[in-house]
Amino acid sequence: MPTLADYFNLNKNFSREINILLAFVCKKELTWLLSHPEYKLQDQEESKFTKYYKLLQSGVPLAYIIGQQSFYNYNFKVSRAVLIPRPETELIVDIAKDYLLKNQGKTACLDIGTGSGAIIISLAAEIKKLSTEIFKTSKFLAGDISTKALKIAQDNAKAHNLEDKIEFIEGNLLEPFISTLAKKHFKSLFIAANLPYLSPSERQQEKSITMEPDLALLGGEDGLDLYIELLQSLHNNRQLIPFHLIMEINPWQSELLIQSVNNNFPEVQIKKTSDLSGQTRFIEVIKK
């Protein structure tokens, strides 16, 4: 029977993934695993590990193999129906959190293209911890065009005890929210959008994303089709003003997207916000 120590140096390129896989098949915490190199794997654990390691080597992302991904220190169930939430997207949660706290309640938060629900669930969970009053008076809404993605997001909301607080609606961009937002009177509106923003050639070039769904990645010729549609829809629904919108993009798309913002909203505050590597990753639009 092999011990954990036999596996630790199996492949230096995958050492982090191997440790997480071992923890997953042995149903142990990573810290326990690293301090027990003498632990002997059971037959079942060994055969599971061999199967998953082959998948990893063939290019299947670790998150899809173990069916989960950490985001903003919360654990999210993922499947091949959803994008694996990325660390750079966590900044959207920080910005939304600040906005909600500053506005002191009665804010409606929309997460458009919610996928696994990572943004809206992390945001609601954080606000719940920070202020009961703001949590109570804020409205959290999330939408996606994919039925399968929405099911995953709802499962995740349940796992974080937020299923009664977040409303999930299937549909295209803003459409499913218009009637809900019209009925209630919110003081402010925050819109988070991490929509598909890759061009077809970017999608082909990036090997690591080949297993993730087209619906979560492809945004038309220059990757901006969905953001442009969203801006037009916001323009046509003037009852939604004032709003604070944040859109995640690739750095090279920033000027193109800003042009489109200006076409729809001539008098608006636009902010380019960088990710941790210093590249423009978000465009924020503040319409008063």
Ligand SMILES: C[S@@+](CC[C@H](N)C(=O)[O-])C[C@H]1O[C@@H](n2cnc3c(N)ncnc32)[C@H](O)[C@@H]1O
């Ligand atoms: C890039 S993924 C982001 C998922 C999640 N927000 C995250 O940050 O991990 C984009 C999501 O937008 C959804 N989507 C694509 N087209 C859409 C549309 N027209 N309306 C609403 N959602 C859409 C996809 O199904 C996918 O879940």
